[in-house]
Amino acid sequence: MMELLLPPLTVALIAAPGCLFLALATGWLLDHQPTERMLARITLVLHVALGLILGYLAFALWRSDSDHLLVDRGRWFTLGDFGIPIAFLIDRVSLTMAALTVGLAGIVASFSARYMHRDPGFFRFFLLLNLFTFGALVLFLSASLDLLFGGWELVGLSSVLLVGFFQYRRDPLRNAVRVFAAYRLADLQIVIATVLAHHWFGGAKWSDMLSGTGSEAAWIVVLLLVGACGKSAQGPFFGWLARAMEGPTPSSAVFYGAISVHAGAYLLLRVQPLIAASEVATALVIGAGLATALVATVAQRTRPDAKTSLAYAAQTQVGLIFVEIGLGWTGLALLHIVGHAMLRTMQFLRAPSLLHDHHKLHAAAGGQLRPADPLFALLPMGARYWLYRFGMAAGHYDAFMDRFVVAPVMRIAKMLAVFERGPRLAEPLPKPRTTPVLERAVS
Amino acid sequence: MAQMNFPFLTIGWLALATGAAILLSRKIGLRSARSVAVGSTGLAFACLFASAWTVMGSTDVLVRDPWFPWFAGDPIAAVPMALLGALMLVNVWISSRVRTRPEALGAFLLIGSGTMMAYVAAHPLVLAAGWWICCAPLLVGTWDEVGAHRSIKGQVIVACTAMTLLALLPMIAPATEAVHWALAALFVLAVALRHGLFPLHGWLIGAFEHGPLLRITLLFNGQLALLLVARSKTLLPLAIATPVLEVICVLACLASLIAGVRAFAERKPRRVIAYVLVSVSASVLAGLASGDIKAIAGAMLLWLALSVASTGIVAVLRALEARTTFAFDPRDHLGLGAPAPRLAVFFLIFGLALIGLPGTLGFIAEDLLFHGALERFPLLGVTLPLATALNAIHLLRTYYLLFHGRLPHHAAKIPDALDRERWSLGIFVAFLIILGLVPNIAITWAGPAAERVRSSLSELTIP
Numbered sequence: 001m002m003e004l005l006l007p008p009l010t011v012a013l014i015a016a017p018g019c020l021f022l023a024l025a026t027g028w029l030l031d032h033q034p035t036e037r038m039l040a041r042i043t044l045v046l047h048v049a050l051g052l053i054l055g056y057l058a059f060a061l062w063r064s065d066s067d068h069l070l071v072d073r074g075r076w077f078t079l080g081d082f083g084i085p086i087a088f089l090i091d092r093v094s095l096t097m098a099a100l101t102v103g104l105a106g107i108v109a110s111f112s113a114r115y116m117h118r119d120p121g122f123f124r125f126f127l128l129l130n131l132f133t134f135g136a137l138v139l140f141l142s143a144s145l146d147l148l149f150g151g152w153e154l155v156g157l158s159s160v161l162l163v164g165f166f167q168y169r170r171d172p173l174r175n176a177v178r179v180f181a182a183y184r185l186a187d188l189q190i191v192i193a194t195v196l197a198h199h200w201f202g203g204a205k206w207s208d209m210l211s212g213t214g215s216e217a218a219w220i221v222v223l224l225l226v227g228a229c230g231k232s233a234q235g236p237f238f239g240w241l242a243r244a245m246e247g248p249t250p251s252s253a254v255f256y257g258a259i260s261v262h263a264g265a266y267l268l269l270r271v272q273p274l275i276a277a278s279e280v281a282t283a284l285v286i287g288a289g290l291a292t293a294l295v296a297t298v299a300q301r302t303r304p305d306a307k308t309s310l311a312y313a314a315q316t317q318v319g320l321i322f323v324e325i326g327l328g329w330t331g332l333a334l335l336h337i338v339g340h341a342m343l344r345t346m347q348f349l350r351a352p353s354l355l356h357d358h359h360k361l362h363a364a365a366g367g368q369l370r371p372a373d374p375l376f377a378l379l380p381m382g383a384r385y386w387l388y389r390f391g392m393a394a395g396h397y398d399a400f401m402d403r404f405v406v407a408p409v410m411r412i413a414k415m416l417a418v419f420e421r422g423p424r425l426a427e428p429l430p431k432p433r434t435t436p437v438l439e440r441a442v443s
Numbered sequence: 444m445a446q447m448n449f450p451f452l453t454i455g456w457l458a459l460a461t462g463a464a465i466l467l468s469r470k471i472g473l474r475s476a477r478s479v480a481v482g483s484t485g486l487a488f489a490c491l492f493a494s495a496w497t498v499m500g501s502t503d504v505l506v507r508d509p510w511f512p513w514f515a516g517d518p519i520a521a522v523p524m525a526l527l528g529a530l531m532l533v534n535v536w537i538s539s540r541v542r543t544r545p546e547a548l549g550a551f552l553l554i555g556s557g558t559m560m561a562y563v564a565a566h567p568l569v570l571a572a573g574w575w576i577c578c579a580p581l582l583v584g585t586w587d588e589v590g591a592h593r594s595i596k597g598q599v600i601v602a603c604t605a606m607t608l609l610a611l612l613p614m615i616a617p618a619t620e621a622v623h624w625a626l627a628a629l630f631v632l633a634v635a636l637r638h639g640l641f642p643l644h645g646w647l648i649g650a651f652e653h654g655p656l657l658r659i660t661l662l663f664n665g666q667l668a669l670l671l672v673a674r675s676k677t678l679l680p681l682a683i684a685t686p687v688l689e690v691i692c693v694l695a696c697l698a699s700l701i702a703g704v705r706a707f708a709e710r711k712p713r714r715v716i717a718y719v720l721v722s723v724s725a726s727v728l729a730g731l732a733s734g735d736i737k738a739i740a741g742a743m744l745l746w747l748a749l750s751v752a753s754t755g756i757v758a759v760l761r762a763l764e765a766r767t768t769f770a771f772d773p774r775d776h777l778g779l780g781a782p783a784p785r786l787a788v789f790f791l792i793f794g795l796a797l798i799g800l801p802g803t804l805g806f807i808a809e810d811l812l813f814h815g816a817l818e819r820f821p822l823l824g825v826t827l828p829l830a831t832a833l834n835a836i837h838l839l840r841t842y843y844l845l846f847h848g849r850l851p852h853h854a855a856k857i858p859d860a861l862d863r864e865r866w867s868l869g870i871f872v873a874f875l876i877i878l879g880l881v882p883n884i885a886i887t888w889a890g891p892a893a894e895r896v897r898s899s900l901s902e903l904t905i906p
Contacts, residue, residue: 077886079736153800164843167778177836188828188832192825409707416641420645
């Protein structure tokens with residue numbers, strides 16, 4: 001009985017938010033939009049149902065003799081011997097992440113029903129939240145890198161669309177494009193890793209990949225590490241998380257405090273045996289995590305606004321999670337992810353009433369509340385100034401990227417215009433213009 | 444060689460050509476013109492669909508038309524041509540009932556008839572004639588008020604001349620080594636110019652910027668260079684066919700990336716979209732010329748996705764330009780998403796389908812294409828996913844530029860998608876999503892077609 005119910009329930013768990021998204025979007029295109037209350041209720045009921053299914057899956061896993069359950073639904077498509085398997089893996093890691101997703105997305109949906117009340121983008125927000133839940137469930141439950149990538153992209157897309165949620169201001173739009181650029185360049189590495197996994201290991205299922213050894217496995221894991229850094233704002237992709245704070249606070253909570261920001265860590269947890277087998281990969285994971293944690297913790301202390309400060313704090317913790325994975329402490333890393341996601345969601349959701357909370361705390365402490373940075377107070381004044389400047393500039397990351405990546409690309413793009421301007425063309429050359437995203441960098 | 448039981452191809456082509464002739468004679472009113480155009484494209488689509496059905500059900504490589512033996516259907520071209528017929532019908536359907544001029548519709552049908560002739564050509568000279576006919580509106584068109592026109596015209600003439608010489612040379616010259624190299628050079632020139640491969644892409648960008656959008660998009664979506672590559676081994680001597688295809692593959696990979704980089708310096712939506720389309724179509728060309736079965740199948744699927752998504756995205760852009768002239772060259776974010784949210788969503792979906800959003804046909808197509816290309820050319824193949832990443836940035840940038848931001852006063856009351864636009868674009872979206880979720884439907888065509896491209900079974904034979 002349990003084996004019979006497992007496949008349809010797993011598919012239902014993943015497909016339900018996607019179907020709701022499609023139904024809502026189709027209805028909207030046909031001029032049928034539910035009321036705020038109706039939409040919030042549907043979403044809440046969906047998350048309760050998903051929670052019940054997850055409970056069943058957890059029970060099935062507990063009752064089974066194996067440490068994992070595999071739900072194989074054949075192939076999405078087949079061309080010769082190539083195809084993308086529709087297979088889902090239920091084990092303690094994937095189930096934990098799926099439970100986090102359903103739980104926290106449900107809490108955020110419930111919170112947003114009031115927080116976003118009468119916002120012109122209420123419907124859009126819930127639509128994207130459902131798309132995100134669908135993408136995250138695909139990401140965490142997939143048994144192969146191919147399918148994981150599909151979910152990974154959907155999470156990225158919904159994240160970017162929510163960063164640009166407040167459409168009347170320019171900054172969110174600029175920042176959303178920056179975030180998207182970081183995502184796409186990082187995702188490129190996952191595409192290449194998937195192709196290499198098919199080429200070298202004959203498939204991209206976790207079981208295929210973990211059978212890999214030697215330099216091939218090391219190459220793949222390094223590429224995946226870059227992809228993971230992109231999603232988790234670590235190492236070379238350090239700069240985007242603070243920009244992503246332009247979105248609505250509930251989406252910041254569920255994306256950058258809880259689920260999306262940990263997706264990279266989840267990917268590394270999945271391939272941890274490959275990381276452990278390669279000294280280079282181990283060093284890179286630890287190095288990326290440690291460097292990000294150090295820079296982010298300094299930057300966090302200099303931020304005047306609550307959300308950006310929380311974003312850097314989240315990066316610090318994710319950096320430490322990377323270090324734990326690099327050291328092979330996978331159990332601790334998973335625990336750290338769960339604890340951090342919950343705490344950070346709560347902090348983000350409380351961020352709009354931070355001053356109120358602070359005043360209450362201040363009064364409760366009898367006016368004796370002190371800054372909680374005794375370590376920095378021990379440093380000499382010169383070092384503190386230097387660290388302050390370093391933190392304010394977020395490790396000079398943006399300046400570096402603008403000067404050595406964005407500006408050269410723009411120069412090349414303008415130079416290439418030479419090939420389009422023939423001598424017989426009557427139209428004068430347009431004045432060189434920069435894109436809205438990049439104009440600040442060039443100036 | 445099998446023969447169709449009804450002259451679908453001849454009747455389909457005649458429908459388009461007759462419609463074009465009636466409309467270009469300018470002795471017809473606006474409303475009647477639209478009816479003629481809808482009738483012609485509707486009949487042509489029905490014939491093309493029936494011929495595709497016949498061809499796919501046949502075991503023969505070529506299925507000849509019973510009336511005109513120089514027309515034949517093959518599995519490679521049948522499905523894209525039927526799709527193009529559908530796109531033409533939809534484009535005519537969504538055109539304005541009172542503002543679309545008869546000669547514009549006539550030129551549109553002429554491009555369609557030339558494209559169809561090239562697709563169903565069973566002889567190289569018919570193929571060359573198709574190239575000339577579909578470029579005719581561009582060469583003798585009514586949009587020569589812009590300065591760029593002369594340059595564009597020159598490049599188009601060179602491309603069509605190269606194609607004509609490619610068809611003629613084997614008939615008039617002996618098969619010496621010099622002739623072989625001349626054929627190779629003509630082939631590369633024709634493909635690079637017609638497809639807009641860097642550095643010969645200027646005419647296509649200029650045409651998109653200054654020309655009538657729907658006609659240029661139809662000309663672009665004809666993808667005659669792809670057809671040429673798919674049939675290359677019959678147009679080129681076997682000894683040089685493989686190296687020529689490798690050269691084209693390398694050029695296409697680089698062109699895809701360069702177009703992606705070049706678009707960073709652009710802001711006008713028309714130009715940005717033109718670069719993205721050129722980049723994606725170069726990816727398709729690279730996949731088709733790569734010789735890898737996965738890459739070819741992916742390229743063929745991307746060909747379909749590109750045709751539908753580009754038509755959709757251009758239809759949205761055209762709708763915006765018809766509503767507000769600021770959409771042509773916005774100096775700031777326009778915020779048109781507030782009064783026209785459905786157009787915004789259509790734009791976003793088509794754009795994301797072009798760059799492989801999961802759940803659309805583009806995702807499957809690019810997955811196959813990247814796998815094939817990276818396996819075939821491990822280093823050069825990286826340019827394709829990289830170009831896709833850059834294209835995604837451009838599309839999001841343009842989406843935000845057009846649809847987000849503070850709405851100017853003059854655009855406060857522009858209408859959202861009209862019913863006919865909503866239904867037509869909705870069908871495009873449904874096509875992309877259904878084939879994206881159930882890709883085996885499309886792979887049933889793309890797999891065998893890719894196999895035939897690889898083994899060069901699709902031959903042009905003289906009757």
